[in-house]
Amino acid sequence: MSFTIGKIRGLQQITTSAGAFTICAMDHRGSLQNLLEKEWGRKIEFQEMVEFKMELCAVMSPYASAILLDPIYGAAPGIARGVLPGNIGLLVSVEATGYEASSAGRITKLLEGWSVEKVKRMGGSAVKILVYYRSDLPDIAKQQLKTIDEVASDCIKHDLPFLVEPVAYPVKGEKADSAEFAERKPVLVIETARQITELPIDVLKSEFPADLRYEKDEGKMFDYCSELNDVSKVPWVVLSAGVDYETFRQQVKIACKAGSSGFLGGRAIWQELVKFKDRGARTNFLRTTVVDRFKELADINSAFATPWFSKLGLKKNELAVLNENWYTNY
Amino acid sequence: MSFTIGKIRGLQQITTSAGAFTICAMDHRGSLQNLLEKEWGRKIEFQEMVEFKMELCAVMSPYASAILLDPIYGAAPGIARGVLPGNIGLLVSVEATGYEASSAGRITKLLEGWSVEKVKRMGGSAVKILVYYRSDLPDIAKQQLKTIDEVASDCIKHDLPFLVEPVAYPVKGEKADSAEFAERKPVLVIETARQITELPIDVLKSEFPADLRYEKDEGKMFDYCSELNDVSKVPWVVLSAGVDYETFRQQVKIACKAGSSGFLGGRAIWQELVKFKDRGARTNFLRTTVVDRFKELADINSAFATPWFSKLGLKKNELAVLNENWYTNY
Numbered sequence A, B: 001m002s003f004t005i006g007k008i009r010g011l012q013q014i015t016t017s018a019g020a021f022t023i024c025a026m027d028h029r030g031s032l033q034n035l036l037e038k039e040w041g042r043k044i045e046f047q048e049m050v051e052f053k054m055e056l057c058a059v060m061s062p063y064a065s066a067i068l069l070d071p072i073y074g075a076a077p078g079i080a081r082g083v084l085p086g087n088i089g090l091l092v093s094v095e096a097t098g099y100e101a102s103s104a105g106r107i108t109k110l111l112e113g114w115s116v117e118k119v120k121r122m123g124g125s126a127v128k129i130l131v132y133y134r135s136d137l138p139d140i141a142k143q144q145l146k147t148i149d150e151v152a153s154d155c156i157k158h159d160l161p162f163l164v165e166p167v168a169y170p171v172k173g174e175k176a177d178s179a180e181f182a183e184r185k186p187v188l189v190i191e192t193a194r195q196i197t198e199l200p201i202d203v204l205k206s207e208f209p210a211d212l213r214y215e216k217d218e219g220k221m222f223d224y225c226s227e228l229n230d231v232s233k234v235p236w237v238v239l240s241a242g243v244d245y246e247t248f249r250q251q252v253k254i255a256c257k258a259g260s261s262g263f264l265g266g267r268a269i270w271q272e273l274v275k276f277k278d279r280g281a282r283t284n285f286l287r288t289t290v291v292d293r294f295k296e297l298a299d300i301n302s303a304f305a306t307p308w309f310s311k312l313g314l315k316k317n318e319l320a321v322l323n324e325n326w327y328t329n330y
Helices: A006-015 A029-040 A046-063 A075-080 A116-119 A138-157 A180-197 A220-229 A247-257 A267-275 A280-305 B005-014 B032-039 B044-062 B075-080 B118-122 B138-157 B181-196 B216-232 B245-257 B269-275 B279-304
Strands: A022-028 A066-069 A088-092 A100-102 A105-107 A126-132 A161-167 A203-207 A234-237 A262-265 B021-024 B065-068 B088-092 B100-101 B105-107 B128-130 B163-169 B203-206 B234-240 B260-267
Touching: A006 A088, A006 A126, A006 B075, A022 A046, A022 A116, A022 A234, A022 A267, A022 A280, A022 B128, A029 A046, A029 A267, A046 A075, A046 A267, A046 B279, A075 A088, A075 B005, A088 B163, A105 A138, A116 B118, A116 B128, A126 A138, A126 B216, A138 A161, A138 A180, A161 A180, A161 A234, A161 A262, A180 A203, A180 A220, A203 B279, A220 A247, A234 A247, A247 A262, A247 A267, A247 A280, A262 A280, A262 B044, A267 A280, B005 B088, B005 B128, B021 B044, B021 B234, B021 B269, B021 B279, B032 B044, B032 B269, B044 B075, B044 B269, B044 B279, B100 B128, B105 B128, B105 B138, B128 B138, B138 B163, B138 B181, B163 B181, B163 B234, B181 B203, B181 B216, B216 B245, B234 B245, B245 B260, B245 B279, B260 B279, B269 B279
Parallel strands: A022 A066, A022 A262, A066 A088, A088 A126, A126 A161, A161 A203, A203 A234, A234 A262, B021 B065, B021 B260, B065 B088, B088 B128, B128 B163, B163 B203, B203 B234, B234 B260
Antiparallel strands: A100 A105, B100 B105
16 A cells, blocks of 8 residues: 555645644534534624634644634634634534435535635645545435546545545434444444445544443453454544443443554533633633543553554555655656 | 744744744855865865764754755755754755856855755745845846745745845945945845845845954944844844854844844854864854854843844734635645
């Protein structure tokens, strides 16, 4: 396996020097706005979303290998306001918020007016897409794979790393919180990893392959993660979704021990912030609890994460083979 | 003045958090090969050039805000071998080594098979061009300005910062080492700065506007630098050419006090390395003397350099004005 130079540079920019993904996600749009509106009991304006993210980005950047931002409220202000330092990697999402419901399931749309080319042009280090995905529904899965494949082609063209975040969802007759859906989770997540990483993508941002509200056996969780690691052709990281922090910490540790290359965590790390209407109290919680959590997760990465290049059978100092004519052939 | 987001991100990547250029140049090709062949008394092969640069890059990166590499021996191996960390900026040169001699003067050519687009694709943070330039020879200057302008357009297209390094040279009847040429130096360098920064470039990599073998008056040197600072429409940094380290240190200090945003230094910092045929002795000199020099220059930057955004009248946290539709209009 040999990587292209732009993808290597992008991966180096979003990982630690040891090759782990220690990334704070704050690319939320609809979900964050809903949370804030519910807690604050009023409409949340554009500029308030920007300010919320800018404070989060400013405080977390020094501890993160990279920050995941959205193109509307986050990425450009992060740069223009000097809140995202130049030495921290920048991931930018390309999907439209939410999804289109069809009889067959959820369909992901790309954000109109936005593109991989723009992520590259603005100095982004990598591209991320969230796709709702049911590995057991081949028709809708096929449509989603087609979208991923198109974005993957653009990422190859611009030589940018591509991270894919598939998220399972309940279809009719199922309930997300039920024991039945929890029981299906490992198979859904693992089969998804197998299907998605057949495509020319670079990193899988995976759900944890078990619902910890029902699954209490750490040995089983480890086995699921090992299976996920076996089927994934690319390095993978754990996403946090909305689980509580203690659960996420447990998931990251188990996943890393089973072969994961780190985490890309959002709400599990900072979601209580939305409860503080008072700016001072919010800042205080951010600078203490949220920072401490992130540092703890970074320590787990340092101890247990598999470097992205090792997962690919590469050495840190031998990531690509080059000859004298590299620059003309590139 | 308002910057585009890609240019801002690139400038943030190649500067310190305070906004200073603390950059180690090692993009030398012909000049370095000649030096090595002269000192080692034999032909120097491609791979030896690569190894020389890789060691230099590995040792200097932790102290630099960015590294300037060439596309043949340096940039791609630096990435592929993990020698250039992801959190250090990467500048890549686009000119062919040397120049084409014409009756009117020296003409710069771009490296065939290489381009701004490739610098962007590989994850470079900024583009650099060296041009031989005589501000008092309008015909040849016009040709050189045209080349710079073309590269500037490509950099705007790919939203990459563009650094231009004009270097004065003796024409017929002149001698580079003479008192006469030294006397013309301030005017040549200052007028060059005025002419070059009329173009849409982002940073001027300038010669020091005096020859210290002849000019001993620090007050005069400061005045020349202040004049250069006044005529330059963009942030500027001092290049080192082949002067000895003590001279370069003096130049950087005076230039920074007069408004420069730092330095982009090469041979003055590391040129004695070529004298060591023995790898162990060379490594030792690199890890001690060369590193100490660079740290000393970085300290001068910390104390005296003008942040690039300040030179442009911008604030670190207000580098561009964005509206809600930024992502669609970009």
